[in-house]
Structures are given as C-alpha cells and as structure tokens.
Amino acid sequence: MQLVWLVTAILMTAAYHLVLKATPAAASPFLSLAVTYLIGSGAFFAIYVAMPGPFALRPSLHELNWTALGLAAAVVFLDLAFLMLYRSGFNVSFGQLVTQSCAALVLLVLGVVLFREKLSAANVGGIVLCVAGLWLISRR
Numbered sequence: 001m002q003l004v005w006l007v008t009a010i011l012m013t014a015a016y017h018l019v020l021k022a023t024p025a026a027a028s029p030f031l032s033l034a035v036t037y038l039i040g041s042g043a044f045f046a047i048y049v050a051m052p053g054p055f056a057l058r059p060s061l062h063e064l065n066w067t068a069l070g071l072a073a074a075v076v077f078l079d080l081a082f083l084m085l086y087r088s089g090f091n092v093s094f095g096q097l098v099t100q101s102c103a104a105l106v107l108l109v110l111g112v113v114l115f116r117e118k119l120s121a122a123n124v125g126g127i128v129l130c131v132a133g134l135w136l137i138s139r140r
Contacts, residue, residue: 013096020083021092029083033076094137101134 023032049055085095108127111117119127 017082017086017092017096020079021086023083023086025087029080029087033079033083036079037076098134098137101130105130 023029048060082095082099086092105127108119108123112119
C-alpha cells in the first residue's frame, strides 16, 4: 500500500505543478486558490461524512489541535508561492526540484536538531551531492 501512496504522491505532485503553471495569468491567484480550497474542502468533508462509523463532528473537532491551522497556513502560502513563482517566469522544470532540494536540506537540519535524528556517512554524501546538484542547476 505504501507504494500506491508513493506513486500517487509523485503523480499528483507533477500534476500540481503543471496545473499551477497552466493557471491563466489573467485569473486572480486569490480567487483561483479560494475556489480550489472550496472544492477541496467540500471533497474532504464529503469523504469524512461517507466514512464508515458514526458521524460525530463535534467530538472529532475537539480532537484537532494547532496542527490543522498550521497546515492550512503552510498550504496556503505554499500554493500562493508556487503560483506566483511560475507567474514570474520560473521554469516548471526547476521549480519543484530547487524548492524540494532546499526544503530537504532545511528539514535535514531540523530533523537532527529537533528530533535528534542521526546522520550516516551516506547521508552526508547525499547532502554534498544535493548541494552540488543545486549549484549545477542554478548555473545558466
């Protein structure tokens, strides 16, 4: 099942960036994203209601914490940032690669500092290759 979700994540990441790049320049980015979130929210709520088991909205809402708000903020700014990045002329072929590589490096440091994750020699080698790759990609 993990492979199914991995393939889905890869395909949907590609679709996400292609759709953002193809969003008409004349369309308001804020209205476009608002409609996107309305449709997405409706879809998730419908799935929640359709799931087996009792429908208990109030108790379920009490189980939520700051992470729902934090994720909403991250998603809003992520979508807006990519949309505006592509509108400013950034290549779709490099947008995801550059941002994900840099984010991976930031998460690597945060994982070590906040969660005491360990790095192996192979990890350090991968980091060096990642940084070298970013340098090569950024050259024009």
